[in-house]
Amino acid sequence: MQSIIRISAIIFKELKQLSRDRITFAMVVMIPLVQLLLFGYAINTDVRYLPAAYVDLSQTASSRLLLDRIRATQVVNFVTHYDSMVAAEQAITEGKVSAVLYLPADLELRLLQLHQAAAKTLARPAGHWVVDGSDPMISSAVRGLRLMPLQEDSKTITKTAVSFEVVSYFNPEQRTAVNIVPGLIAVILTMTMILFTSAAIVREREQGNMEFLITTPIKPLELMLGKIVPYILVGFIQMLIILALGHLLFDVPFAADLLSLFIITFLFICASLALGLLISTKAQTQLQAMQMTVFVLLPSILLSGFMFPFAAMPEPAQWLAELLPATHYVRMIRAVVLREAHWFDLGFDSLCLLLFSLIALSIATARFKKRLD
Amino acid sequence: MTDIVIQTRGMTKTFGQSIAVNQLDLTVPKGCIYGFLGPNGCGKSTSIRMLTGLLTPSSGRIEVLGYQLPQQAEQLRQRIGYMTQKFSLYDNLTLLENLQFVSKIYGLGGLAASERIKQLMGLYQLEQRKHQMAGSLSGGQKQRLALAAATLHQPDLLFLDEPTSAVDPENRREFWERLFDLSEAGTTILVSTHYMDEAERCHRLAILELGEKRADGTPAELMAAMPVHVLEVSGPGLRAIKQQMLRQPLIVCAAQLGSRLRLLVSDQQQQPELWLSGLLGPAYQIEQVRPSLEDVFVTSTGVGYAEHH
Numbered sequence: 001m002q003s004i005i006r007i008s009a010i011i012f013k014e015l016k017q018l019s020r021d022r023i024t025f026a027m028v029v030m031i032p033l034v035q036l037l038l039f040g041y042a043i044n045t046d047v048r049y050l051p052a053a054y055v056d057l058s059q060t061a062s063s064r065l066l067l068d069r070i071r072a073t074q075v076v077n078f079v080t081h082y083d084s085m086v087a088a089e090q091a092i093t094e095g096k097v098s099a100v101l102y103l104p105a106d107l108e109l110r111l112l113q114l115h116q117a118a119a120k121t122l123a124r125p126a127g128h129w130v131v132d133g134s135d136p137m138i139s140s141a142v143r144g145l146r147l148m149p150l151q152e153d154s155k156t157i158t159k160t161a162v163s164f165e166v167v168s169y170f171n172p173e174q175r176t177a178v179n180i181v182p183g184l185i186a187v188i189l190t191m192t193m194i195l196f197t198s199a200a201i202v203r204e205r206e207q208g209n210m211e212f213l214i215t216t217p218i219k220p221l222e223l224m225l226g227k228i229v230p231y232i233l234v235g236f237i238q239m240l241i242i243l244a245l246g247h248l249l250f251d252v253p254f255a256a257d258l259l260s261l262f263i264i265t266f267l268f269i270c271a272s273l274a275l276g277l278l279i280s281t282k283a284q285t286q287l288q289a290m291q292m293t294v295f296v297l298l299p300s301i302l303l304s305g306f307m308f309p310f311a312a313m314p315e316p317a318q319w320l321a322e323l324l325p326a327t328h329y330v331r332m333i334r335a336v337v338l339r340e341a342h343w344f345d346l347g348f349d350s351l352c353l354l355l356f357s358l359i360a361l362s363i364a365t366a367r368f369k370k371r372l373d
Numbered sequence: 374m375t376d377i378v379i380q381t382r383g384m385t386k387t388f389g390q391s392i393a394v395n396q397l398d399l400t401v402p403k404g405c406i407y408g409f410l411g412p413n414g415c416g417k418s419t420s421i422r423m424l425t426g427l428l429t430p431s432s433g434r435i436e437v438l439g440y441q442l443p444q445q446a447e448q449l450r451q452r453i454g455y456m457t458q459k460f461s462l463y464d465n466l467t468l469l470e471n472l473q474f475v476s477k478i479y480g481l482g483g484l485a486a487s488e489r490i491k492q493l494m495g496l497y498q499l500e501q502r503k504h505q506m507a508g509s510l511s512g513g514q515k516q517r518l519a520l521a522a523a524t525l526h527q528p529d530l531l532f533l534d535e536p537t538s539a540v541d542p543e544n545r546r547e548f549w550e551r552l553f554d555l556s557e558a559g560t561t562i563l564v565s566t567h568y569m570d571e572a573e574r575c576h577r578l579a580i581l582e583l584g585e586k587r588a589d590g591t592p593a594e595l596m597a598a599m600p601v602h603v604l605e606v607s608g609p610g611l612r613a614i615k616q617q618m619l620r621q622p623l624i625v626c627a628a629q630l631g632s633r634l635r636l637l638v639s640d641q642q643q644q645p646e647l648w649l650s651g652l653l654g655p656a657y658q659i660e661q662v663r664p665s666l667e668d669v670f671v672t673s674t675g676v677g678y679a680e681h682h
Contacts, residue, residue, distance in 0.1 A: 002480035009477030013466065020465045212461035212522075215425050216478045217450045370446070372427045 006218050010226025014200065018230060024196075028234050032188050032241045039184055040250050044176045047141035052076035052099040055088050058107035066111075066126070066150070070101065073148065075141055085130075092132050099142050103127040114150060126150060170338050178253075181246035182333040183306040185239050185265070186326045190272055190300045191293065192238060196231050197276030198289040206285060214370040221365050228273045235269035236262070243337070255336050260343040264332040267353040271325035274360035281367040300326035328352045376403045378530055378561045379424060383433035386419050386584075393419040395584040396433070401563060401577070406556050408575030409565035410670065416584035417565035418458060421532050424563070425455050438530055451479070454523035458534040460515050464508025468499055468518055471507050472525065479526040493521040497551070513544035520548070524555065531555065533564040537571060549574055569667045578666075580673050587673040596664045599672050601625050601637040602645040603664045608657035621652070626671050637668055 019025060056063050071078060076099060082088040088100040104110070104127060113123045129146075133139040171178045204210045213223070239261075246252040255261040275296065283289040301307060303317060304326040310318065321327045328349035335341035343350060379401035386394040394416040401407045409417045422428040424437055426446025435442040440449045462471045472493065476486040494500045497517040502510060507518060516536060523531060533552075537545045549571070556562055556576075566572055572592070579589040588595055606614070611634045618627045618636060625637040638645040649659050 005477050005480055005482050009474050013463065013470075013474050016470065017463065017465050207464075208457060208459040208461045209463060210461075211427070211457045211459075212455065213478070215427065215450060215453065215455040216475075217447070217480065218478050370427075371429065371443075372422060373429055 003219070003222055006222045007226045007229075010218075010223060011229050014227060014230040018234075028192070028237065029241065031192055032184075032238045033245065035188055036181065036184060036242050036245050037249070039180055040177050040246065043180050045137065046174070046176065047137055048074050049077040050075060050098045050138060050141065051079045051096070052101065053080045053082055053088055053091055053097045054078055054101040054103065055082050055085055056103045057105040058103055060108055062111055063103050063107050066103070066107075067101075069150075070145065070148070073145065075145055076101075089130065092130065095132075098132045098135075098138050100130045101127055102130060111150065175250070177246070177250035178338065179334070180306075181242065181250055181252040182337040183304075183330050184246075185242050185333055186268070186304060186329045187297075187301050187306055188238060188242065189235055189265075189269060189329075190326050191297050193231060193235055193269055193272035194276040194279065194296060195290065195293045196234065197227060197273045198279040198283060198293060199286050200227055200231075201277065201280035202283050202286050202289045211372065214372075220368040220370065224277055224361065224365055224368065227277065228270070231273055232266070232269050235272075236265065239265050253337060256340050257336060257342055260336045260341070261333075263343045264329065264336060264346065264350065264353075267350055267357070268325055268329040268332075270357040271353045271360070274357045274364060275325065277364040278360045278367075281364050296324070300324050303327065304330045306330050322352070325353055325356055377401070378403050378405075378438060379407075379563065380436045381424075381433060384420070384423060384430050384435055385432045386416075386423060386428060387431045393584050394423070394430075397581075397584075397586055399579060399586075399589075401561060403561055404556060404559050405576040406552060406562045406564065406574070408572045408578045409563070409581055410567070410569075410572040410578055410666075411565075411581035411674075412567055415581040417581060418534055419584075420581070421455075421534050421563065421565060425453060425532055426450070451526070452529050454526070454528035454531045456519045456523040456531070456533045456536055458538070460507075460519060462507050462515075462519060462522055464506065466507060467504050468507055468510065469494075469503040471518065472522060475522045475525050481526065489525060493525060497521050512539040513541065513548075516540050516544070516548065517551075520551065524560075529560065531560055531562045533562065535565055535567070537566070537568070545571070569665065569670065573666050580670060582674040588669065592666055592669075595669045595673075596666070599664055599669055600640045601664075601668070601672055602640060602642070603662050603668050604636045604638060604645055604649060604659055605630075605662050606634045606636060606649065606653065606657050606659050607632055608653070614653070614657075623648075626668075628671075635662075635668075637672060 054067060056067070067078065070076060079097060080091070082091065082100070085100075085102060088097075088102070091097050092100060107126060110124050110126050114126060129142050131139045131142045168174060204213065243252070243254055247254045276293075279289055279292045283292055299321070303313065303321040304310075304324055305321070306326070310321065310327070310331075313321065332343075332346045332349045335346055336343070377400060379399055381397055381399045384394060384397040384399070385392070397416075397420060409420065411417055419428065423430050423435060423442070426442050426449055429443045437449055438452055440446075442449070463474070466474065469490070472490045473486070476482075476490060481489065494503060497520065499514065499517060499521065502514060507515065510518065516539065520533075520536070523533075537548055540548065552562055552564070564571075564575065572578055575592065577589065577591055578595060580587045580595075588598075590598070608614070611629055611632070615627045615629060615634055618624045618634070623639045623642050625639055627637075628635050636649070638649070642648050646659050646661060650657070653659070
């Protein structure tokens with residue numbers, strides 16, 4: 001009974017302080033809002049309108065027609081042209097353009113050969129693309145232009161047989177936002193949850209409140225729980241902001257199974273908060289707490305599968321990523337929101353988060369000493 | 374538990390190479406206001422933190438209210454109040470919210486808590502400020518709020534770490550009135566200070582320097598036990614006289630107070646007045662005066678507020 005009174009005292013105090021700290025309170029709402037708008041619109045893996053140049057040595061009607069047809073693909077945007085490859089390569093080095101199309105003087109002849117030879121002989125290609133290959137995404141986008149048909153005339157297009165047909169479930173239009181928005185919840189919650197809790201405890205230490213608090217009969221676990229509960233609420237608010245806006249602005253499906261959504265998010269919030277508490281037992285200042293948060297945040301963005309496919313990482317990196325709560329949550333939230341999975345379909349990830357929370361909370365409670373030395 | 378509230382034997386705390394508190398033996402009787410007097414860095418705060426169980430002593434035995442520290446610190450916490458040197462309540466909660474928070478932390482709920490808070494706000498004249506943020510209170514109001522919070526659960530033993538360092542003399546006097554009320558009601562109070570006038574109000578004192586106890590007893594005992602006579606000299610050219618006096622091996626200390634020169638003369642000299650008038654000549658008035666606690670402090674600590682041998 002006394003425990004409950006003490007925990008509720010901490011919860012009420014925390015909520016009151018939060019509601020009076022206007023900047024933090026604004027951040028609770030602004031972080032998901034702004035980041036969603038920013039990332040939802042900005043992150044796009046469909047490469048379009050790459051700045052490109054051409055070197056047209058043939059200067060014929062066919063070459064101009066060909067350039068127009070490439071322009072029409074929207075993959076590249078010809079911003080300029082050069083008279084020689086030397087000048088064009090220099091432009092790539094300087095970063096003015098990402099790709100250069102070289103059309104040789106005998107373009108007409110080559111086109112004719114291609115047209116007549118069809119697939120029978122190894123005809124010479126019509127021209128070359130020179131690409132700044134340092135970004136694989138860009139070079140693969142240009143590489144996609146290799147097989148573009150050269151003639152409009154449908155009769156002459158050589159139909160290559162397809163080995164497999166691909167049916168795209170869940171995101172048929174292949175829009176990046178559909179994948180990004182649910183993952184964004186993981187990133188934003190990782191950041192705010194860890195930072196808020198770690199800072200909430202370290203601040204008390206910095207401002208001298210802790211010296212008073214630890215001479216009272218409060219128990220470490222009571223203090224930890226009291227600090228966690230208000231932020232669970234904050235976490236849910238942020239999740240709802242992201243999902244609702246994602247639905248309105250980017251047409252991301254809203255989870256059909258709300259119970260599953262809340263269960264997995266609850267698990268993830270608990271894991272992040274427990275990690276924040278763990279940080280708070282080590283950090284002496286709010287700046288240190290912030291640095292440690294960033295230490296966790298960066299891998300949570302880059303290794304969790306939020307930015308890059310998890311399966312593409314080498315195995316040791318995957319093991320490492322499995323230690324991050326965000327990895328499990330990215331997997332689960334995408335399953336629940338996009339594939340209408342239920343939380344009990346996701347036993348392994350749920351269990352991982354539960355274990356993580358319990359272990360982190362126990363270590364934090366054990367490490368939190370009601371002493372100054 | 375009899376009438377001894379705090380008892381330590383050889384209490385020592387080292388931080389790395391430096392010794393903060395060295396072999397401290399303390400005995401604090403029940404109901405007494407016990408002062409720790411000493412300059413900054415003499416180990417007052419460290420001692421209080423060991424006695425509240427916040428710091429683990431490097432060696433020595435500590436018994437507070439019958440509990441062995443640091444092992445039984447948790448049981449002790451319900452029975453002590455601690456007012457930290459720095460204001461340690463929440464700046465962005467109102468005065469009332471702070472007290473309500475503290476009452477819940479001590480497990481006080483409902484009617485009992487609100488009665489007690491009301492009583493304390495009346496006692497410490499905080500009633501009109503109850504909806505003001507604690508961060509915007511004046512030094513004296515913050516200090517009274519901190520005392521109210523520290524005594525909310527009616528502890529048997531109260532620790533005050535330099536409670537009046539941010540407070541004007543008027544508020545300080547008022548504050549001490551409240552401490553005497555608490556003491557009268559049976560609360561034992563341990564207070565640290567570097568103000569002489571404050572130390573003089575304590576029932577008993579321990580003078581600390583560099584982590585060691587130089588003297589302890591009641592202020593009167595301490596004054597009586599001083600091995601010096603205290604005399605004041607007035608007359609012309611006191612600055613020069615002071616230098617001359619300091620060359621005398623029997624003069625322990627010389628300090629100028631306005632137009633008088635206060636001299637502490639070793640009690641090896643049986644008749645200090647005669648001896649001094651012989652030294653100084655007829656142009657000077659010499660009189661023996663009542664010793665002050667500052668004199669005790671100077672003679673017992675070796676470093677003081679005045680020059681000495």
